[in-house]
Amino acid sequence: MEISFISTPEFITFSLHIITALETPLHIFGTYCILFKSPDSMKSVKWSMLNLHFWSVCLDWTVTFFIIPFVLFPTVAGFSLGMFNYMNVPLQHQCYLFAALLCTVNVATMTVLENRYYILFGKETSWRKIRVPVLAMNYILAFIYPLPAFLNFPDQLVALPQILQKLPQLPDFILRHQIIVYATELQFFVIPIILMSFLLATEILILAKRMYTKMNSVTYKITMSQKTLSMQRAILIAFLIQVSSICSHLTTLLFQTSTMAVNFLIPITYICYTVAFNYHNQVANNICFVIFSLHGLSSTSIMLWSHKPYRAVCYKFLRFKKSETTSSRAVPVVNMHLNTMNFHSRHS
Incomplete structure (x- = not known):
């Protein structure tokens, strides 16, 4: 039987x-x-972006190098x-x-959206009191939800x-490795994933909906100039483009970022298909x-x-001629209008 190289561990x-x-x-x-x-103009979201970038890097290196x-x-x-x-780390722990x-x-993706919502709209609302417990709960649950499968x-x-x-x-090139079964009772594996996905999807959709509503509300259109409103929308859209690569449930952005969403949609769809029809194809698995x-x-x-500032750095690094005057001039304008917006919100 002819074996494809793509189906091998070497591939x-x-x-x-x-x-x-x-x-x-x-x-x-x-x-x-980021640093x-x-x-x-991005100072308020700098650390939440770095947090998302940090966890993304950890996941990538864990998959592509450590596991x-x-x-x-x-x-x-x-x-x-x-x-x-x-390093003889048990596969169960991996x-x-x-x-x-x-x-x-x-969770870090949701944190980026929450940070943007809090900075723009949430400082004077009840969300200010519960945001830290909610975010802490999300990170704690991220390390708790795999425990049912791990403990069973x-x-x-x-x-x-x-x-x-x-x-x-x-084939022999697979059997010569020590195959480990992580779960046979799939309820311990599938149900926590479904519940956690539903929780995060709900939180992200609620935040996205509230931000969209606030952005289009009459009050904020009055307190912010049209130029500032457009800048804030541009920042939001930039974040949502990156968010959609991780959270495929933001369907309104999938058409704009199809090359990103494919990294999750195709594997998830394929895995669901293999489980539903008990289909095994190691080439497709790899x-x-x-x-x-x-x-x-x-x-x-x-x-x-x-993000325009990062794009300008890339142009400079690649020695492309790209003017950064527009970006640099926009910074004080955004800050001035943000201060005006905060002043009006406190005295309204």
Whole structure:
């Protein structure tokens, strides 16, 4: 039987190492831009952006370097090929870390939106009193929701034969690795994911809806000039472009950022299909994780492209002639109008 190279562990290892080599300097450059090239107009969201970037980088390096998962969909089984494997970190702990980081990235995404809402509209509302407990709860839940599957880790002597019966005859280049079954009772694995996804989706949609409503309210159109309103909308749109690469449930932005959303939509759709129809195709499994692993490149690239100050740094770095006068002149204008907006909101 002819075996495709794409179905082998060597392919997934080689591909994810290449992605790591490409994304590492880009992540470092993105961190530099956030820390040192964020103008005063973005000062209020600088640290929430850095928080999102930090967790995204952690997730990317965990997947592409420390774990390098070789998963045998439609089962929740497989083995790792990354640095953790050589450090003898149990796969059970690796899976827990991956699940927690995946959720934390989405929580950090919600934090960016919440920060923008709080700065613009929430300082004088009841949200000011509950925002810290809500955000803290989200981060705590991100590390709690994987615990049901982690604590119900199956007996491998019983679970592995059951899993192998569900799969077609595996080639020797897979069987020579120590296959670990992470979950056989999928309710411990699926239900927490559904509940956590629903919680974060609800929070993000509520924040996005309230921001959209406030932006279009008569009150804020009166207290802010049209120029300032347009600038704030531009900042919001820039954030939502990056957010949509992680939160595919913001459907209104998927058409604008289809190349970003594909990093999550295609793998999730494929995994659901394999589980529903008990379908195994290792070539597709490996491609699925390669697409997912491109999230870091996509997310950081979109961040650098969508914000004008960072884009100007990229032009300068690439030695393109690009005027930054428009961006620099906009900073005091935004600050002046933001101060005016805050003054009116306090005295209205």
